[in-house]
Amino acid sequence: EFMYLGHAGGVKLPNLFMPKLMNNHGNFVGSLGNVARYLGRKAEELGVEIYPGFPASEVLVEDGKVVGIATGDMGISRDGEPNANFTRGMELRAKYTIFGEGARGSLTKQMVERFGLNEGRDHQKYGIGIKELWQVKPEHFQPGLVRHSMGWPLPNNSGGGSWLYHFDDNLVSVGFVVHLNYKNPTLSPFDEFQRFKTHP
Template structure:
């Protein structure tokens, strides 16, 4: 295969103490904590979505222990964390019925009492407001396309670049973006982040560790008949419609406004090639 020589691209650059890629809960929490430690630090968060929360569509069951440490007065400050878990059940399904599995033999992380049913998109929007109050710069709509290296060190990222052709060469509408450089670069991209995969390969970060585990997940938000809505109820299932050779299961979280967060996950190690999640 013939390698294509890419021309050097002249870009503008901005310097920060810390550059954070990803405006999800991890990236925003890191930004807030850094400014709490040293208000004079220059911290920037780069988010590929059009706004914070645009790529965080899931409902979730949130353990508030992290918020308690990061922003102890989050309740008084109006965090969108209000629906406490009132009922928690784990069901094994068959084609014709169900069997409830007692909670006591389940791992601790499967116990949801004391936790909250939340929209993570709304939680992230609230965290972004807290970050900006502390002086964090947040740039939405800024996808990061590559890492910037100085020798063997990650020195920054290229953000806002678009218009490359399929072979990687600049197309007619190419925009070079800009370099955002930092003394530290945090990659908080979430699952299968492209820059994280580059760093993992370059520094062999997976050596000696278990491989990452992936699944196919489908999640939706439904508004249901109020007569069938049970605010604060959490249900997880396993079994049907999956067979014995596939891992996974479903979840249903009853949130406010007669909404439920419903999803189904199938582990990628399923043995039946005809399984259609």
């Protein structure tokens, strides 16, 4: 469902007018954390090595191609010098290197600049998202319901909206997004989220 909210109520917008990316009928709703844990187990069963706690710090490029990453050195003291726990970072080479750092990952930014990946493309849109996870009473739970909204409490010159995803054991993911091009310098995304949660 997609709704346009006013101060005291809302209007459900017909799905017919929603862009294709908002058409999720028949899809599953679940926890990304659970999906990542599941995929991690499956990957390890296939022989994939997983190195949690070792962030990539450098992209390895040879002959104009990405060939892997290097992890950062561990055991560096506050003054930037190696301490007794120092461990040199390691190179991890692969046929394919996938950058999953989010919209502004430091290595991704380097690759975008180095290879001109944003040339001839629209600029990215940035926003701040806030999420809570609620366990609700069974009578309020509607398995698989996905509801998005726009409008109140944001003013007309500020973009953003909300979501409510019902999944798992009476859980509802409640979230609010504010686009970062809002004009009012005193607008607080956190406070707008608190106001949103009071909507009937």
